[in-house]
Amino acid sequence: MSTYSVTRSQTITHTDAKHVNWKIRSDLRLLRVFFDMFNEQHEQQLTQDLYQWIYRGYASVIRFVFYEPGTEVVRLELAYKITRSGSVNRDDNAGDIPYMDLSDTTFTTLVSTTQAWRNLQPTQRRQFYQSLVFNWGSSNLNLVHASGSWQSDRAYSSNQLSASRSIYRG
Amino acid sequence: MITSLVLHNRRGRSIKTIPINFESILRQAEASPGDPIFNLIQLLADIVHEQGYILNVDGQSELQSQIAQVVYDGEVPSELRVLAKDSTWRDNMRKSGNGRMRGEEFLRADGQELFDQIIEYPEQVAKDMYERLVGLEEIKKRLINEASILISPESVEEWSRRYHAGHVISACNALRDRSPFLIFGGDVGTGKTALAESFGHAVAEALDAQVRLYRLSVLTRGSGIVGEMTQRITRAFEFIEQIALESGLPTIFLLDEADTLGQSREEKQMHHEDRAGVNALIQGIDRFRNSQGLVLIVFCTNRVTALDPAIRRRAAEMYFFERPNDVQREEMLQQYLGDLSLTAQQMKELVRITGSENGREYGFTYSDIVNKLIPNAVLQAFPDTPLNYEVLLDIACETEPTRPFNSN
Numbered sequence: 001m002s003t004y005s006v007t008r009s010q011t012i013t014h015t016d017a018k019h020v021n022w023k024i025r026s027d028l029r030l031l032r033v034f035f036d037m038f039n040e041q042h043e044q045q046l047t048q049d050l051y052q053w054i055y056r057g058y059a060s061v062i063r064f065v066f067y068e069p070g071t072e073v074v075r076l077e078l079a080y081k082i083t084r085s086g087s088v089n090r091d092d093n094a095g096d097i098p099y100m101d102l103s104d105t106t107f108t109t110l111v112s113t114t115q116a117w118r119n120l121q122p123t124q125r126r127q128f129y130q131s132l133v134f135n136w137g138s139s140n141l142n143l144v145h146a147s148g149s150w151q152s153d154r155a156y157s158s159n160q161l162s163a164s165r166s167i168y169r170g
Numbered sequence: 171m172i173t174s175l176v177l178h179n180r181r182g183r184s185i186k187t188i189p190i191n192f193e194s195i196l197r198q199a200e201a202s203p204g205d206p207i208f209n210l211i212q213l214l215a216d217i218v219h220e221q222g223y224i225l226n227v228d229g230q231s232e233l234q235s236q237i238a239q240v241v242y243d244g245e246v247p248s249e250l251r252v253l254a255k256d257s258t259w260r261d262n263m264r265k266s267g268n269g270r271m272r273g274e275e276f277l278r279a280d281g282q283e284l285f286d287q288i289i290e291y292p293e294q295v296a297k298d299m300y301e302r303l304v305g306l307e308e309i310k311k312r313l314i315n316e317a318s319i320l321i322s323p324e325s326v327e328e329w330s331r332r333y334h335a336g337h338v339i340s341a342c343n344a345l346r347d348r349s350p351f352l353i354f355g356g357d358v359g360t361g362k363t364a365l366a367e368s369f370g371h372a373v374a375e376a377l378d379a380q381v382r383l384y385r386l387s388v389l390t391r392g393s394g395i396v397g398e399m400t401q402r403i404t405r406a407f408e409f410i411e412q413i414a415l416e417s418g419l420p421t422i423f424l425l426d427e428a429d430t431l432g433q434s435r436e437e438k439q440m441h442h443e444d445r446a447g448v449n450a451l452i453q454g455i456d457r458f459r460n461s462q463g464l465v466l467i468v469f470c471t472n473r474v475t476a477l478d479p480a481i482r483r484r485a486a487e488m489y490f491f492e493r494p495n496d497v498q499r500e501e502m503l504q505q506y507l508g509d510l511s512l513t514a515q516q517m518k519e520l521v522r523i524t525g526s527e528n529g530r531e532y533g534f535t536y537s538d539i540v541n542k543l544i545p546n547a548v549l550q551a552f553p554d555t556p557l558n559y560e561v562l563l564d565i566a567c568e569t570e571p572t573r574p575f576n577s578n
Binding site (some may be wrong): 009011012014018051055056060115118121126128129131132135138140158167168 | 177194196197200201204205206207208230231234235238241242244321323324328331332336337344376377379380419420464487539
């Protein structure tokens with residue numbers, strides 16, 4: 001009986017980051033098409049910034065959130081847990097996002113940071129921010145996941161890098 | 171494919187072109203732990219260094235923006251442009267075994283040390299000293315906010331984004347235009363130097379980062395050889411710039427008794443070497459203007475008015491320290507004597523005695539209380555009697571407070 005093994009590179013390259021980022025972008029594009037809450041330029045620029053967060057190792061979770069302004073109750077959220085250990089082998093297709101009426105919600109993107117980010121000196125953080133398109137800063141949202149449910153449904157990976165997606169429907 | 175790394179000066183003029191294999195360097199950067207783009211910039215900085223140039227903070231930012239775009243686009247660039255400058259201290263430094271310049275060599279200049287104190291914060295001794303400085307709460311609060319913004323301008327940008335719909339408001343530019351330079355002035359024993367040597371700990375905690383302090387040596391006046399003082403001052407500023415750049419750490423450069431080096435050039439008795447020294451100080455301060463953070467210069471002096479006006483007007487802020495008033499003296503006495511069960515009346519009497527009285531126009535300084543009154547009272551009681559109000563009162567009556575600077 002033949003056995004096969006695949007050698008995976010230990011290094012995370014810009015190509016790996018691009019592969020994972022483009023899968024996330026595909027999801028983002030579907031969100032744009034379905035819900036029409038941001039335009040194509042916003043999608044392109046956000047993708048570029050998320051690439052930097054992923055490639056440089058500073059994002060631990062990326063979240064696309066639709067929430068009710070005022071109450072900050074989440075109606076739909078796509079959360080991507082970024083890992084760099086090679087522990088996730090799946091590389092699923094992007095897409096398959098539920099459609100809901102989100103016309104009265106606000107869209108935002110949040111990034112939770114890694115220990116590597118917290119270890120950075122202020123000047124390094126400043127330099128990183130300067131390389132991004134958008135003005136990123138601390139969020140003071142208190143998002144509420146009231147009565148919905150989470151479902152982990154797919155993962156995107158390339159060598160050691162992966163993004164595991166979970167969807168919350170409120 | 172070969173990429174050209176084009177070094178240019180502040181006017182945009184190309185000063186050197188270095189051919190590099192960008193793909194190879196990127197692979198090396200990705201194979202190393204940490205941020206691949208910071209790794210790549212460091213590798214490029216090493217290459218630039220070997221050619222006799224250095225990248226300053228602006229150059230690194232410029233390079234980072236280009237590289238971030240390049241890796242996103244996935245195309246090897248034909249050219250990368252970066253701000254650099256000629257390394258002016260190559261002749262004074264020895265290369266270490268791996269070819270990197272060692273900034274620590276600057277600690278010695280002509281056989282003497284440029285700095286007589288180097289502290290890395292957070293640091294427990296500094297923390298204790300900072301917390302023991304009572305009666306300076308208002309100064310401390312302003313100082314930590316001011317210092318944090320001067321050292322780390324992006325913190326005010328983050329604040330602006332948080333409170334102004336994601337925008338960096340124009341008012342933030344006014345902060346950027348100031349020199350990162352503070353003056354601590356005031357009478358002897360009022361806590362200037364103690365605060366200057368310890369506030370770095372609070373800044374480190376506020377920024378959640380390591381901070382370093384370098385205190386310029388009093389030997390910087392030199393041994394009288396013409397030109398020596400100016401040379402040492404200039405080298406000290408060069409070192410501070412280099413070490414801050416290499417370490418990426420917020421750095422405090424402290425000059426105590428600044429009036430001895432920064433005396434007004436209007437003084438008729440000033441030697442030309444002293445004037446040259448003052449000019450070197452002014453140029454040193456100007457070196458860091460618009461430098462976008464990292465270095466904070468602090469001058470301490472008993473005689474603010476003796477400082478050259480050109481130095482004074484460059485200060486982003488001047489903090490004036492005074493002898494403690496009644497409330498502050500009581501706060502300080504409570505800190506050290508609060509566990510002795512003194513009555514309110516007894517404490518009030520100690521506060522009165524340590525104030526201005528009996529024809530004396532000045533009261534005790536902070537250091538009179540901490541370094542004379544209380545230690546002498548303990549020594550008086552030790553080893554046979556407890557420390558009590560009577561002992562404290564006796565010592566307080568016997569202790570002569572420090573005269574104000576330049577008083578008879």
